[in-house]
Amino acid sequence: MSHPNARLTVHGRRLLIERVRAGRPVAHVAEEMGISRTTAHKWVRRWRAEGDAGLHDRSSRPLTRPHRTPADVERRICELRRERKLGPARIGPILAVPASTVHRVLTRYELNRLRWLDRPTGQVIRRYERERPGELVHVDIKKLGNIPDGGGHRIMPRQQANANRQAATEVRRGGSPVIGYSFIHTAIDDHSRLGYSEVLTNERKESAVAFWQRANAFFAKPGITVERVLTDNGSCYRSGLFGRTLSAAGIVHKRTRPYRPQTNGKVERLNRTLLDEWAYVRPYSSTAERTEALGNFLHTYNYHRCHTALGGQPPISRVSNAAGQYS
CATH class of the missing domain: 3.30.420.10 (Ribonuclease H-like superfamily/Ribonuclease H)
Incomplete structure (x- = not known):
């Protein structure tokens, strides 16, 4: 996500590409736009590889997370939360997992608030709202x-x-x-x-x-x-x-x-x-x-x-x- 004072927004990146496509050196365009050569070359490479879609911001989320909690442990954390309504401080010792990790898992699956659960079944409550007054x-x-x-x-x-x-x-x-x-x-x-x-x-x-x-x-x-x-x-x-x-x-x-x-x-x-x-x-x-x-x-x-x-x-x-x- 671009910050308010960013040199390059999506519009600025398109302008950069237009000037480079016109035959001007990347270094000269970078100096005119107040950015480094490295940054200019990065956006040119992305445009050549992905087209216009490459000029948009990407998520900062890593492609791989080798230290993420195993899926079977996450599943067990969610089961204990739904079935026994336990919190991180109780679930952690049962599964030998830090309470902070349990909290992050519950947040990821939107189970960190008991008020979001249906107490008898443990299912996440699906909230709804009608589109106009008087409909219900x-x-x-x-x-x-x-x-x-x-x-x-x-x-x-x-x-x-x-x-x-x-x-x-x-x-x-x-x-x-x-x-x-x-x-x-x-x-x-x-x-x-x-x-x-x-x-x-x-x-x-x-x-x-x-x-x-x-x-x-x-x-x-x-x-x-x-x-x-x-x-x-x-x-x-x-x-x-x-x-x-x-x-x-x-x-x-x-x-x-x-x-x-x-x-x-x-x-x-x-x-x-x-x-x-x-x-x-x-x-x-x-x-x-x-x-x-x-x-x-x-x-x-x-x-x-x-x-x-x-x-x-x-x-x-x-x-x-x-x-x-x-x-």
Whole structure:
């Protein structure tokens, strides 16, 4: 790769060849271009041997590497990594190989990060991304414990928190549950990572359908037309009501393979982000206070938060770019 101040780029090498072919001495051309005779003769020889292709930069990788780790040892290193999830410090003594060598082998085969592997099978996870917004939307539900009025054990002594919990249970016995769980329904666009979430009291099919209708309207505002929806195999998503709702809107319903949350990984990652940056980012005094904070988080996530998978840009930037590309 040519550095910024290089005397000869590919264009300069072609100019060198043109002047030499015109009948001028190589030494004279080299002096004019500010390079050595050795360098000039090198490019002339390459051009005569390979033609125009010889004027391009070559890889600095050596043709032979006699001291490279044997193939059978590399294969055994990869097997231990996939089957037992061991690191270089553990694999090295087993195979009598330095840990630094093990690390280089794992890096070469893209096994140096456990998060890149599917834990049950040890296979490298093949990540994908749809080409345009709306081509695929991931939908999922996350169950989250409710907070008794007055606060839980995160903001006060556990004895007092238990008293708040017991009081809330007695006051609302037979009514809508305060102590129990909230259900975070979430949808995220595969291409842009634009996300939408709601806190609901259950995960029944009627709630899932109502949530999707509001989510679909949310995606329609910036001009996203949803084509497919990907869910897991929860009972609310297997219901005929949910399927008919999607079909009526011309949306194809896809479901993941059982026990394969990696397929729905983008919404699973958003669920984790919700926990880290909204649900557990600070102590709340009630479930209502936590629910109220969700709207501010979603606005920050969609319009201001930098996303590593998007080159440091927020999700809305991809929606705007795609709108200009496909308009």
